[in-house]
Amino acid sequence: MSGTQERPLRADAARNRARVLDVATEVFTSRGVGVPTEEIARAAGVGVGTLFRHFPTKEALLEAVMVRRLEEMAAMTARLAAGADRAEAFFACFRLVVERSSGKNEFAQALAAAGVDVHAALRAPTEEIQTRLAALLSAAQQAGAVRPELCLPELLAVLVGTGAMLEQLGPDPAPRERIFEVVFDGLRPR
Amino acid sequence: MSGTQERPLRADAARNRARVLDVATEVFTSRGVGVPTEEIARAAGVGVGTLFRHFPTKEALLEAVMVRRLEEMAAMTARLAAGADRAEAFFACFRLVVERSSGKNEFAQALAAAGVDVHAALRAPTEEIQTRLAALLSAAQQAGAVRPELCLPELLAVLVGTGAMLEQLGPDPAPRERIFEVVFDGLRPR
């Protein structure tokens, strides 16, 4: 369907593209999506022209960053979902998604504000993660490890919200752990 | 200390100032802090000049909006903290703060990004709310209604995060209620 039959990039072009993506991931995540494009280019050691040839708009760059992070997350959830017992897998996945999604909500907001259809643009990887989470959720519920009335949209909200909680805290692991205890206990049946 | 001894405003000036504040609260809350200043002015029926005379920068306007909302919240928490039994008051306050703080986190981020010292600028009202929450927290803990290891910074994180959860959901009250159940159960001792 997607008619993007790519001719292989020239060696330097591929290198530059990858560098820009890496730098953008790093900078956008640590300093927010407001950082000017030119700064990303400088940090990646390329000119703005080069950046915009690979990613025709700033939103396209944001989107590419998100897609990659989501794909990584999907792969990791897949690995986690395979092993261990059902309940354990659910909570491990929850942790993983929360911890690896710092700042992603801001991305999504920025894209939405720019009029990009987030659901369409990121369909494939989000769908994979969501179906996997849905499977883990109902398995954990059948195992009696998660309250049965909870459904997927609520779980997703809890994921996002837990991410927001952690962002309020410093890097000290003890309070972060206590947050997880609160949320996990809340997710379990009474 | 603060040398702002104000001469009373002329009638029309006071009216305009109030209108701008109201409109800004409404617009910033519903459409985000990115809305241009000129639009606020138009919606309030004043020129930009007038707006900037009352609030010398956009951040000053944001700050004024936040101060007012925080003061309202402080007053409401005060009222709630007075009545009822300890545990009930705690959870009622929690609800109130979460429900009335939609979008406030975005405000804080915007101010911080602009180099405003949020803690200094909003000290008075935030401090009142925080001390009141701290009192409610330890009372609820002594009553055995909240897990004893939780401390104030974590509670604040949970508040912010719960707000983020609700923002993911539509206006339908049933899922929102389920979120509160999850969080409240998590806050209670095992």
Add this chain to the structure above:
DNA sequence: GGACAACCGGAGTGTCCAGTCCGTATCGTT
């Protein structure tokens, strides 16, 4: 009702930033 200060409106200014364009450099191929 008149005079002065306080206040208003909105055209104009400076700045920032996403995105373009084209002369130059680099890659890959024969």
Add this chain to the structure above:
DNA sequence: AACGATACGGACTGGACACTCCGGTTGTCC
């Protein structure tokens, strides 16, 4: 080595937006 295709850099453009300035208006006080 030499040539065409591909990619690069960064000066430049256009638009958006926060904030200023000043001629005109309105409130207030005697």
